[in-house]
Amino acid sequence: MTPALTRRGRVAGLVGLVAAASGIAAGGRALDAIVIPVAIALAAGYVQVSRVDVPAVRHVTPADGFVGETREVRLEFGPGVTGDDTPTRSFLADVFVRVDEGLDGPTAPVRASVGSEPVSYRVTYRERGERTLGPIDLTVTDVFGLFERELTVDETDSVTVYPPRDPIPARFRRALHAADAVDVSRRREEFDRLREYTRGDAVRDVHWATTAKRDEIVVKQFSAETARNRVTIAGGTEVRGGEEISGFRTDDRSPSAAAADELARATVSLALALLDDGVPVDVRLPAGRVSASPGDRGRREVLELAARTGPGAVTGDDADVTIVAGADDARFRTGDRSVSFADLRREADGERPADGDAGENRTDGRSRTDGAADRRGVASP
DSSP states (O other), rough: OOOOOOOOHHHHHHHHHHHHHHHHTTTTIIIIIIIIIHHHHHHHHHHHHTTTTOOOEEEEOOOOOOTTEEEEEEEEESGGGGTOOOOOOOOOEEEEEEOOOTTTTOOOOOOEEESSSEEEEEEOOOSSEEEEEEEEEEEOTTTOOEEEEEEEEEOOEEEEEEOOOOOOOOHHHHSSSTTTTTTOOHHHHEEEEEEEEOOOOGGGGBBBHHHHTTTEEEEEEEGGGOOOOOEEEEEEESSOOSSOOOOSSSSSSSSHHHHHHHHHHHHHHHHHHHHHHHHHHHEEEEEEEEESSHHHHHHHHHHHHHHHHOOOOOSSOOOSSEEOOSOOOOOHHHETTEEHHHHHHHHHHHHSSSSSSTTTTOTTTTOOOHHHHHHHSSSSS
């Protein structure tokens, strides 16, 4: 786009024209005082803005995260971001980043010296799935603010937004694998990790130092406390449709999109709880299938599958747990028994210690300990 006069430039040009007309009428005496400086400023501004090229840019993207989280994104400009050390000329511009509709991004442009400093902005994750950052709109101006030029940098990056996670009661988890899978082991010489207290944990396993810091009960878990009994989870929706993905917003959600959201949330909640117990899982959803083992990689595989799944039928009838989701809730079926996801959440909330903040949940349904575990599993590689 060619340079255009700003409001200030138009005023300056008008003042220059009036001064020129007055100078000519007065015999040319006013030309040196007003007209020539205005003409030089306009010419310099036009040349400065017209010589600006579309800069190289790189998104320094935040880690993938859960619906409701807010992260900071940084933009780096200049040839250095592409490995080219050729010096480049910096310029003033208003920087505005367009983001995916599943994200809440900047509402106003950021004034910056492009090429000499990075630009940072914040985004809030609103809808699960893969979400796009960019393209970037630049409104370039000269140092006097007389001319402006619109540039678009077609550089995009993406983040994956995971569905919220809710607690699952220990009773339900234990029923899905060996009865002693999360009990105290007779072999206690090898420490594994810290985890959230669940009803029935021995007092001797409480890690008092971490409990004091977090203001909630945290216990030690030993590597021999977990049995490797794999649990198979198959999920689907009662309402089927296209491959639409919603994002836990209550507005403009079709029934099939709302059911897919409930399916993703319920699946993540159960699968991550089992992985935290040290139990491998096989997860089958309309978007695909993963076999996940305890650890960061397994957690990421489950989260990414749940983030992109849409509505669809349950695949296979041999699963240990079948999750069938509707627009308002999901049900867990194990054998001839069925329980609602909402009832499991209420039961899990009742298991939390009542003192202090230990029983409080985050706004996305995760406890403080859940959040710490999630961050271990979703940090950018």
